[in-house]
Amino acid sequence: MRVIIAEDAPILREGLVRLLADAGCTIVGQTDHGPGLVALTAEHQPDVIIVDIRLPPTHTDEGLRAALRVRQDHPAIGVLLLSQYVESSSAVQVLAREPRGFGYLLKERLADVEELVAALRRVAAGESVIDPLVVERLLSRRRVASALDELTRREREVLTLMAEGRSNEAIAQRLGVGGKTVETYVRNIFAKLCLEPRLADHRRVLAVLAYLQG
Structure with missing residues (x-):
């Protein structure tokens, strides 16, 4: 490289x-x-x-x-x-x-x-x-706190890993849960934050960061 x-x-x-x-x-x-x-x-x-x-x-x-x-x-x-x-x-x-x-x-x-x-x-x-740490600090600075407040603790963990650019498979491995479980968390997160889910990982990051920067 x-x-x-x-x-x-x-x-x-x-x-x-x-x-x-x-x-x-x-x-x-x-x-x-x-x-x-x-x-x-x-x-x-x-x-x-x-x-x-x-x-x-x-x-x-x-x-x-x-x-x-x-x-x-x-x-x-x-x-x-x-x-x-x-x-x-x-x-x-x-x-x-x-x-x-x-x-x-x-x-x-x-x-x-x-x-x-x-x-x-x-x-x-x-x-x-x-x-x-960047993701964590940006989450803490988010102005529209009410939307984040609707997320469960596990959904917030998944959101943080998503914003780091990790795939569903990588998130499942990190959290020790099944892929279907992560898919459910992701759907819930996008629904609660009014963000349309995307198939490509980099578009998921785009959506999350757009939300974080407000």
Whole structure:
């Protein structure tokens, strides 16, 4: 798997390069700013890019904007966004528009190399990956609380796993229940939230994130 890393903290960037290389990834480029990411991506055509949302010079959303440029120019390349904080106003809007091949992890997750590599492979394969902590915090911020209040505890667990981009089969394995049971939970969730269920996993994520961002 060919990877480009855009991260302005040298220690973290070099750490990622070493960890991913040890895990079998090929690092074809690294940079500390958005324009460098766009140029390197065009030159090397990686399978996936890792992008810090906040890059120089203002450390606001330069990384996100560069990732969007990459997505526009190279839609087949996976994009994994990194953030120190939950950037619900920007990153989630991007994910809600087109979640396929897009991921969003908090930097505190980077210590788990196996989890990071698994997320990269899923994003490179066109799946969606969202940090469980992001989902939890977005759920807690949701303005229309009455709809969420109608969900049972188990339905909320299923909703969280759905928003992480997991399939019904993966949810059943995680919760230790049958596939038919998960299908029932999913139907109940969409009904209670007034969301039309979709067949494709990335459209399920689209619906859930659209609801979460309100």
